[in-house]
Amino acid sequence: MEFEAWWLILFPLCFGLGWLAARVDIRHLLANSKLLPRQYFEGLNHLLGERTDKAVEVFVDLARNHSETIELQFALGHLFRKKGEIERAIRMHQKLLARPELKQHEKHSAQYELALDFMKAGLFDRAEELFGQLDDTDFARAARRHLLDIYQQEKEWKKAIETAQQLRDTSHTYQHEIAEFYCELATAAMTRSQPQEARQYLQQALAEHRKCVRANLLLGELAANEGQFAAAIEAWLKIESQDHRFLPFAARKLLDAYDKLGKAEEGTALLKGFLSSYPELDMLDVLVERIAATESDAAAYDWLREELRRNPTMAGLLKLQDAQTKSAPAERRAELETIQRLTQEATRGASMYHCASCGFKARQYFWRCPACNDWESFLPARGQTKA
Ligand SMILES: [Zn+2]
Incomplete structure (x- = not known):
């Protein structure tokens, strides 16, 4: 009983302390907010309302009048890049880099941001040079990841191998x-x-x-x-x-x-x-062609029908329709061709390869997805959408 009574006292005590802490925090915040210029909140408001252009206007003005606020200059540079105003982002980060009072970490941060600007502008050589200078800094790993991207885009496979080897760890080999x-x-x-x-x-x-x-x-x-x-x-x-x-x-x-x-x-x-x-292998086409060439069309057709009974797939059905249409008497062919065309249209995905990472579809197989750039993300059977 005594033990339970303790808890009864402890509970309101914790509640009281929490209330006090919240009040202190709010007071602290209010005191700080008085130090921030009104324009800051105005800009923030525009950002939250997704009025990026307005926000940029306000922040540019603010940055001009408060050049000592380095964080603001960084935020603005980031915003320019996000908006696609790469030249402005580059100028902003170059100006930042030139400031003599910059601390070591801020200098590296500006270098990293500038490299991202160059990368987005497609100036890979300049981005590569800057990322390369960030070895042994807090930005080394992030910079290497971008370098790996650059080397893949530039098809510099030897450099890509070297960089990937540096990046490998237990979570990603x-x-x-x-x-x-x-x-x-x-x-x-x-x-x-x-x-x-x-x-x-x-x-x-x-x-x-x-x-x-x-x-x-x-x-x-x-x-x-x-x-x-x-x-x-x-x-x-x-x-x-x-x-x-x-x-x-x-x-x-x-x-x-x-x-x-x-x-x-x-x-x-x-x-x-x-x-x-x-049975899930995508090789019916090859075998049908093979049996037709070495035996006869009729043998290929019989074999395909048997396969389809054993393992009914959309790819098999399409192939069967194709064989049926080809061997049909002339008066039935037009009708069968229509059925075949409609089935093909309704099952367009069945003849495509799918990327398991992003869902991109293509007639051709890619070892690297052209849409999301993932390696070996395409599934090896046409029509297959899940690994
Ligand atoms: Zn993909």
Whole structure:
């Protein structure tokens, strides 16, 4: 009982102390607010009402009359950049940087802001130089992240690798990104007809991220280009244990390599086997074409109907309609074509690749989303919207 009585006293006591603290805070705030010029609140009001132009006008005036308020100059510079008035933002931050009384941290802050202005203006060289000077400061990490952006936009993959390695920590290892940067270097080397160099980059990609599917796809391509079809098949088959969802990307190439080795049937059986292990694979097109070419249109149609019964998908239905239309007698064809067109329009998304990060859709597969710039965010099956 005694214990409970204690609590009864404690409760109003805490309440009283809280009330007192709030009063003291409010008084403190009121005392401070009297020191702030009226224009400050006017500007703030415009900002809160999203009247940015008005706010800028008020703040510019305020900054002119109170040049000692460094925070205000920073805020204004930020506002200019946000409004897209980059030249004004640059001038503001350059003026700030030139002030001799600036403390070390403020100087770095102004340098960082100016670098952001240059970046937004597309003056990457100048931004890079300023961000580079922020090593060993509080802004080092944020600056490196922007440098990584710049290097990717400029396709400076070696610098991107170095920067990502500096940025890596337990929360973000940058494995996927670094492996992709090596793949980009490999692709460029392949374009320059430097297969050896490309191969080295791809090995580095796999060393960085052993599940890098793109590296094995490219290693297979390199081998196939040199007529090494068995080696090419070996590289592509590794994709199954890396991430089987990407097997369709190698499907046509695999069939071609098996054909070149005189093992056409083995190739077809392999793909059929993949599809029965992983019914969600996006390789109906390849197999339908294959069966039509090696057996007959009727055999391809029968096989497709059977597949669709086993695993009904929109992509399969579209393919079936296509086969039906092609094999239909002339008098029914127009009608079937209309049905096909309407289904295609209603299911437009079914033939597109989707970015899992931002939802961007494209007919072509991208290793890096052109809309949100995320790497490996596109899902490997057309029509798929969730990983
Ligand atoms: Zn995206």
